[in-house]
Amino acid sequence: MSRHLQRDMDRMHREILSLGAAVEDMIEKATAALCERSNSLAEEVVASDTSIDQQEVHIEEECLKLLALHQPVAVDLRRIAAVLKINNDLERIADLAVNVAERARSINGYQDFPIPDEMRTMANMAVRMVRNALDAFVHLDAESARTVLRMDSDVDALNVEVIELLSRIMQSTPAQVPPAMHCFSASRHIERIGDHATNIAEDVVYLVEGEIVRHQRLEPRNG
């Protein structure tokens, strides 16, 4: 009985990792499409969304089947719960990546619109957050998951900076308002990606320590 459970758990692990790898690839491409002004990358991102959705549904079904058939307890139960939530977050990140790609496509119509450098930094940071959160999940490393939680405030700060910068551009050159609006919305999407990465990191902490750290203030790291 427990061997069947172990086998199904392994398959679930593999599938969630596969989804994670695909989503990582998508946000990577979406941010590259934005920063390098590449339409073809943006198209690729938009095209891959359907398969992500199917995978998400499939993984959710697998998880529910595991719960119903094996009635797992303790760490197995926590793992399935964590996978269910990470699955959800990954799907949302994929949707956000598609949104960013669509914004990138729109901005590419305005070749003379300068994309702020902070935007690149922020996009890279969000990508790194997702990657580190998934790394923490793979290695069951609560400490690195907490590092991801700390990174979120940096992304938020950058988002505020980008938005201020964009509003200055819109005030000074009204012609740049449409691309700046696209950029504005892309920036918010990227910020949301960071939030979902935070959710994943919180799920990892729950999985490892069995403690739900959502809605808790992070104690400052001193010593």
Added chain:
Amino acid sequence: MRFSSLFAKTLLASSLMAGAAVAGVATWCGWRATQTAWNAEQQRLTDVAAGLAELWRQTSPAAQPQDLNETLRRFAERTQVEAAWLDYEGNILAWSSHRELPAANIRFRPEVQHATRSAEPGSDLRRDPATGAWMLYVALAAQRPDAEPGLVRVGRTADALIAGLRREYARSAAVSVAAWLIITFGLWCSLRRLLRPLTPLTESARSLAAGQDGLALLLDHRGDEFSRLGEALNELRAGRLNRSDQLREKSGLLLSVLRNMLEGVLAVDADETVLLANDASGRMLAFSAADAVGRPLLEVTRCRPLLATVQQAFASGRPTRGEFEATADGRRTISVRAAALAGDPRQGVMIVMHDVTDLRRLENLRKEFVANVSHELKTPLASIKAYAETLRLGAIHDAEHCLGFIERIEEQAERLHQLILDLLQLARVEAGKEVFDFRDVSLDHLARECLEQFAPAAAARTTSLEIAPEGPPLLVHADEEGLRTILQNLIDNALKYTPPGGRVRVFWRREGGHAVISVQDTGIGIATRDLARIFERFFRVDKARSREMGGTGLGLSIVKHLAQALGGDVAVESQEGVGSTFRVKIPLAARSATADAAERQ
């Protein structure tokens, strides 16, 4: 464990057996001695009884019981027994003791019964119920000549005898225990000596089994089975050490080959668990090769295209190729070949990865170049065709404009010519076929020539063009034509991109064994992101403006290749809106700059 359980078991068994033997012998001897002692005592009492019977025979039948008692008492005192005369029914006729008779009739006592039934003397050992002492009784048939048959019975206390026997028993038990202890100690010593080599043998065998090198056994050459076993173990160990050394050497060699491969190598088993990963694969896919082994491929690499290729190779059993972009340190294009490992069922998949980023970039460059060349050649041709067609359709009769059209045609033809000349020159320089005539060239002289050539153009654009050498005049070792082309192209470019009223300066200085010639302008400058590409063929920062100015897009590319062919290099520094500085490094002539100055004088 100091002593093996074998030692304990053997010692226990043999000691028990020795104990049993000693106890058996002692018991038998004791039993024999007891029998002998009893028999002797019985014999003595029988003799006394016989004496009493004799006395009985001599007494007159008419004697009074008091006399009989008196006679009996005297006899008893003499022989230290308890004596009685009985009739044949067991009634006591006379009694030697002062104490009360135990019973009037003692016919049921075992010794009496025995004596009455057989003619033999009967004897019995029992505790006297009155005194509690052990008594040995003997009864004997006796007859006075004239009277009925009767019995005599004598009894004597056996307490002393029993106590003596007990002492004997205790003594012999002590001796037996001592003998058993001595035997056991002897067994302990000899067993320990016999089994002592077993402990190191076991330890050595165990460490060998655990995969450690083990220690060589120190053998005493006793020649018994243990030392032969020890020799065999030592040989086994030496053989194994030898083999493991060879294996270690071989695997070390293979590992270092694998580790130093530029290609990433990965092997996974049928469950997609990593069996092997070299450092290059870790670098390509950004994972740590050291702790990849034993984990699922997807978990380690997080790369789906790679997994897809692996699965395809595993399913089909044929080598499979794939290509994907990895995001480890920038986007790299990785080409991957996967082949199923031999075996039925398939054991796993072997993956070899190449970094083909540079290859793909070069391919793109080539494609772009072909497209660019075609485009550059087509543009002037299209103009020529259009003007010729216009002329044919009637403009040739328009005396006012036809000359203008023909001039345009000439202009475009000249541009085409220039483009083809540039292409040819570039091709020659690149292929290393351009024959250079290396000699000592005076920079001062050459620069002034170029300046004179461009003076009218500069004047027309109201741009100041000047030479400002730093330090003494320099001689360089170069091909004069080549160097002139470099300078011409750089000055031409500088003038083109400097707005009217600007300034172009040419200056040089000595830097080690090289002269560094700089052409500095106050032009529009080049954006940082384009700096790396401006030496590419047909790369133009602003396509429209460049063509408008009659550039072919090949000038800077020619400068770069020429500078490299002359043993130098070219670099650029620029800031948008401020200006650009191109620096060409050319080797100095062997003769010093001062010699050059002397020559000129």
